[in-house]
Amino acid sequence: MHELTLAAGILEIVQHNVRPADAARVRAVRVRVGELAGVVPESLAFCFEAIVADTPYASAVLEVDRVPAEAACSECGCVTGPSGARCVCPACGAIGMRLRHGEELQVVDVELDDAMEKAS
Amino acid sequence: MSVVTIERKVLQKNDELAAANRELFARNGLLVLNIVSSPGAGKTTLLEATIEALRDKVRIAVVEGDVQTDIDAQRVAQYGVPVVQIVTNGGCHLEASLVADAVGSLDLDQVDLLLIENVGNLVCPANFDLGEALKVVVLSTTEGADKPLKYPAMFRKAGVLIVNKVDLLPYVNVDIAAIKRHAHQINPRLVIFETAATSRFGVAEWCDWLMAKLTAGHA
Numbered sequence: 235m236h237e238l239t240l241a242a243g244i245l246e247i248v249q250h251n252v253r254p255a256d257a258a259r260v261r262a263v264r265v266r267v268g269e270l271a272g273v274v275p276e277s278l279a280f281c282f283e284a285i286v287a288d289t290p291y292a293s294a295v296l297e298v299d300r301v302p303a304e305a306a307c308s309e310c311g312c313v314t315g316p317s318g319a320r321c322v323c324p325a326c327g328a329i330g331m332r333l334r335h336g337e338e339l340q341v342v343d344v345e346l347d348d349a350m351e352k353a354s
Numbered sequence: 355m356s357v358v359t360i361e362r363k364v365l366q367k368n369d370e371l372a373a374a375n376r377e378l379f380a381r382n383g384l385l386v387l388n389i390v391s392s393p394g395a396g397k398t399t400l401l402e403a404t405i406e407a408l409r410d411k412v413r414i415a416v417v418e419g420d421v422q423t424d425i426d427a428q429r430v431a432q433y434g435v436p437v438v439q440i441v442t443n444g445g446c447h448l449e450a451s452l453v454a455d456a457v458g459s460l461d462l463d464q465v466d467l468l469l470i471e472n473v474g475n476l477v478c479p480a481n482f483d484l485g486e487a488l489k490v491v492v493l494s495t496t497e498g499a500d501k502p503l504k505y506p507a508m509f510r511k512a513g514v515l516i517v518n519k520v521d522l523l524p525y526v527n528v529d530i531a532a533i534k535r536h537a538h539q540i541n542p543r544l545v546i547f548e549t550a551a552t553s554r555f556g557v558a559e560w561c562d563w564l565m566a567k568l569t570a571g572h573a
Contacts, residue, residue, distance in 0.1 A: 236446055236478035243364045251360050261355070265364065272477055272507045320503070320539040329542045337507075339365060339481070344358040 237273060240339070241281035241296075247341045248291060257290030262297050262345040268338035269303045294344075303336030368482055371450035375457075375485025382462040385568050386470065388448075388486035390508060392501075393474030395494040396518040398426045399551040401469055405433045406554075407561040412466040412568055417456045419448040419473045426471060436460055447478035450485055467568060480507040487571075488512075494519040499532035502540050509540040514547070516560060521550035 248263055263282070267273050275298040282296040305321075306313045309328035321331040363369065379386045391397050405414055415436040418427040427439035438456040440448060453470060460468075470486060472479045491512040493501055496519060502509045509515065515537050523530060530548070537544050545563070549556035 236481060239445075239447075239449070240364050240481075243367060246367070247360060247362050247364070251358055251362075270507060272480055320506075321542055322539050329539065333510075339363060341360045341362050341364060343360050346356045346358060348356055 237277040238281045238285070240273065240278060241285045244282060244296070244341055245285055245289070245291065248294070248344055252291075252344055252346070254290065256346060258293060259346045259348075259350045260291050260294040260344055261347050262295050264297045264299060264342040264345070266299045266301055266338045266340045266342050268301045268336040270333070270336035271339045273339060275300060299342065301335050301338045304334045305331040305336075306334055307331050365481060365483075368450050371454060372483035372485040375450055375454055376487075378454075378457070378462070379468070379485060379487070382465070383571075384462060384465055384468050385564075385571050386468045386484075386486045386488075388470050388472055388479075388484050388489045389492065390472045390476070390479045390489060390512070391474060391492035391494075392476045392497060395474070395492045395497065396549075396551050397471050397474070397492050398429055400492055400516060400518060400549065400557075401430055401471055402433060403549075403551045403554050403557040404469070404561060404564070405430065405435055407557055408467070408565065409433060409435060411565065413464055414467045414469065415460050415462075415465040417448075417453060417468065417470040419452075419471055421445065421473055436465075442473060446473055446475050447482050448472050448484055449482050453484045467564075476501070476505040476508050480505075480511055488514060488567075490514045490516060492516045492518050493533065493537075495522050495528050495530065495533070496526050499528050499530075499536060502533070502536040506540045509537055509544065512541065512544060515544045516547045516549055518549050518551055520548045521553060521555060 279296040286292050286294050303315050307323035308330040310326040312325040321329050323331055389397050416430050417438050419440045421442055424439040427437045431437045440452050440456050489512040491508055534546055547560040
């Protein structure tokens with residue numbers, strides 16, 4: 235259950251980037267999670283919901299952008315999603331595929347509700 | 355609706371603390387290993403065997419990570435090396451901050467080799483850099499040859515694979531060549547050793563390699 239630790243990390247990053255006065259305006263927090271990051275998106279969203287529940291950010295929903303794995307062969311240069319994360323090139327058989335994408339784990343941005351700003 | 359762009363790694367804080375650990379270890383001339391595996395693969399026995407083989411040659415300290423109990427720390431302490439226990443109380447992995455706190459109670463000036471035994475888990479510890487020079491993944495033969503393919507992140511991030519419990523090969527339906535082949539398909543640079551830590555089989559080869567690494571780092 236390291237998703238709980240990660241959810242706490244996400245909340246901390248949001249707290250650093252959104253003024254406390256705007257906390258209740260946070261509608262969505264968008265994160266980028268690579269296919270090979272070892273993170274279950276549903277579990278991460280569930281943990282995030284639990285962790286913001288008793289905070290001013292309780293209205294925030296976690297939105298996960300899944301990034302497919304992509305690897306490039308250092309021999310023949312072909313680019314492909316690695317089958318089962320193996321480093322074997324499906325085109326030329328060389329062992330030396332390098333991951334370009336798939337291990338991402340980033341907070342992308344935060345969506346704020348403007349209507350609430352006008353109301354306040 | 356307005357958008358605040360953030361673009362920040364979720365684990366940035368851990369990565370920063372790990373970088374600080376790495377700097378501290380480098381300043382003190384320490385080689386630090388982060389030893390990972392599933393529960394019961396033989397991390398602690400391998401630690402005991404490694405300490406036994408190297409304690410007269412290098413100054414060793416150990417950080418033990420466990421979900422509960424200090425059983426492993428007690429085992430390791432019998433070998434006369436400094437041990438710090440981290441109990442995560444349910445936490446499934448060690449983090450850089452926990453290691454920073456733990457090494458605070460060690461006299462790092464008096465240590466050449468720091469062995470960190472992570473919580474038994476092939477998934478979560480892969481995400482958390484502790485500031486180590488090297489991840490060592492231990493896989494026992496009883497776990498099956500498919501594990502490198504099923505838990506690729508750990509094998510991709512490790513520098514060394516120790517295939518342990520090779521003495522059980524006659525009793526388990528596993529092909530050790532397949533273990534190695536799968537591991538190298540995930541990470542072609544993995545250095546692989548075969549051990550049976552309880553009988554100390556293969557431990558000398560691993561320790562020779564480690565000594566060469568230590569000598570190179572301290573030259």
